Amino acid sequence: MEIISSSHQGESSTSSNYQKPLREFTQEELDLMINKQVTKYSEEAKKLQEEADLGNTRCIYRVLPRLKEINGKSIYEPRMVSIGPYYYNLRNEKFKMAEDCKRKCFGSMLVKAANHDIQHYIYKCCLQRISELEVDIRKCYSAEFEVAGIEFLEMMVVDACFIIEIIDMFGPRKEVDSSESLAALAWMVPYFYRDFLLLENQIPFFVLQEVYMITRKMLDLRVSSSHLIYAALEFFKNGMKRLDLDIFDFTSMNVGETNQCSALHLLDLVRSSLMPFYYKRQRPEFPTETTFIHCVSKLRLAGIKVSPVKAHSFLEVKFKRAVIEMPNIAINDLMRCLLLNCVAFEQCHKRSKKYFTVYAIFLDCLVNTSEDIEYLRERNVIDNYLGDDSEAADFINRAGKDLVLNADKGFYLGKLFKDVDKHYQKRWMWKWASFERVYFDKPWLLLSAAGGILLVLATSFQAVMAFLTYKYKKC
Known part of the structure; x- marks a missing residue:
């Protein structure tokens, strides 16, 4: 029987790192x-x-550790209310106040029914329907969780009803009457705007639609599945006061044409509604050799300016005649939460178009220092609500850091990056831009230069005329 040694042939026994084989086999x-x-x-x-x-069914992910390390855990974690299973174990501690509100909202919805039997039937139908969908619901989550059985069913039903009631009560189409039972929760709504848009704080959108249709049908309310979409988009539009009011109306009209919604959850619904219609109609992929452009300070040296423009979405950025046209964006806590969680979703979800990822990279390229933020503020492109300009610059630089992006697929700003870089490389544009900065930005210098040129021309003309006069006199 052949004996195999675990040592290597030819290895010197005098080698300093030589060790005797542990065994032979x-x-x-x-x-x-x-x-x-x-x-x-x-x-x-x-x-x-x-x-x-x-991966074909997952849509609710745990945020990647590298993103939490860069941007901080707090931006991805709920402050007031836990939705879904990921933070379920903290409900009776950190989110106890919100849990009380959930029970009140659920009870408020049930008491709209005529009698106790109908209330019982509504709750039973919701639990049965969620039970039928439990396998599909669990497939939506990328991480495992311990919530199971009737506890899981009740969690989904109560969370869904809570979201629906809050959206229905505090959406812009409804004015909160101080006499209504839920009006006392109005102070919590700004927290709900934020917490409802966290990637780790979601339930599948089809759960919301199922519970919505069951409860509304039982309450004899004539609604369709599109009503929830309209209500949800209007609810968040009310929270994003600095955005164009027609952003969500524009998208919801397109959703309403088919009465279908492909959104995976509330975060994806808002994200989809903000995707620019201009790029949806065209091929979003544009091959580009670069995913980098210089910051605003350097672009200005090459004669490239930034100008505000009205659009359906702040993602609709264009480059025309040496001008980057950017819709206004409000950098506040809600927008910071939305942008970072949309980027986190796109980094995890392989089937998603990387609109927010590309936009985050674009902002990171434009902004290096607080001076860049100051210029964009003065141009009415950015409204900074975070404090000083250095804090906004730090947020933007972190948002675009270490993002995975395939420039050949889904790079919707590929043409802009290519055209800006091409313009930047034209050195003669630097000289013209320098001339503009020196003279056009300082009118007194321009007038002084023009006066000097006119004086030289007048003097030259006078000398020529004197010479001609002298010449013809001698003739």
């Missing part, structure tokens, strides 16, 4: 060990394939 033992390892790695490959298959 037979060919049978070696084959057995190899077979065992091959089986183990094959199982790992199967797990990888299973995870890839589940």
